[in-house]
Amino acid sequence: MRKILVVVDMQKDFVDGALGSKEAVAIVPAVVKKIKSYNIKDVFVTRDTHQSDYMETQEGKNLPIVHCVEGTDGWQLDSRVEEVVEGATFINKPTFGSTVLADTIKTISEKENIEIELIGLCTDICVVSNALLLKASMPEVPISVDPKCCAGVTPEKHEAALETMRSCQIFVRS
Template sequence: MRKLLVVVDMQKDFVDGALGTKEAVAIVPAVIEKIKSYDKKDIFVTRDTHQPDYMETQEGHNLPVEHCVEGTAGWELDKEVAAVVDGATFVNKPTFGSVKLAEMISDIASKEEIEIELIGLCTDICVVSNALMLKAHMPEVHISVDSKCCAGVTPEKHEAALETMRSCQIDVR
């Protein structure tokens, strides 16, 4: 069975930049160790990718903090994480969940048996969105989330997102 790892939005703006938190900074070492345990060909790395007009978008109106604008320092992966993902597949996504990611992994699942593990930021926004999209595309594929390699906007929202994923038959470890 092939085991895939999805590393969600481990970007500077979410770790220690515009929307960073101490909890996000704290998971970086565990994220790096998790990444090192997978073959690079089995790793998918998402990047939240906004354009300079972000503040004029629906998301910008609801979350008026400019972040992850393509080409900026905040859009780049955390330096320590970037150092261990060379050779992975990168997926830029304009919003919380990635249809492209779900389609890419569904294509793999149509050819071989897989499991999917998710880690990253933020548990209550992009991690949960991608986990649920993957589950909707592949209801019979085992999907898990390593809670020690995720952080939410707040610890309370992190826990709420983990509970939502448990309710949707995603294995929270």
């Protein structure tokens, strides 16, 4: 069975930038170790990608903190993550979940048996959104999340997102 790793939004703005947290900083070594445990051709890296008009978007009006504007320093991956993802598949996404990611992985699942693991930031926004999109697209594919390689906006929201994923038959395991 082919094992696919989805690395969600390990970008500077989410680690130690505009929306960073000590919990996000703390997971970086575990994320790097996890990525190294996979064949790089089976690693998919998402990047939250906004444009200069971010504040005029629905997201910007509800989260009025400019972040991950394409081409800026905060949009770049954390340097430690960047070092280990050469050769991975990159998907820029303009919102929380990526239908492009789900469609791309679904195409693989139609040709071979796969399982999917998700890690990254933020557990309660982009990780859970992508996990649920993947589950909706491929209900019979085993999907898991490693809580030690994720961080939420707050520790409480991280735990709530993990519980939501458990409820939707996404395995939470280290």
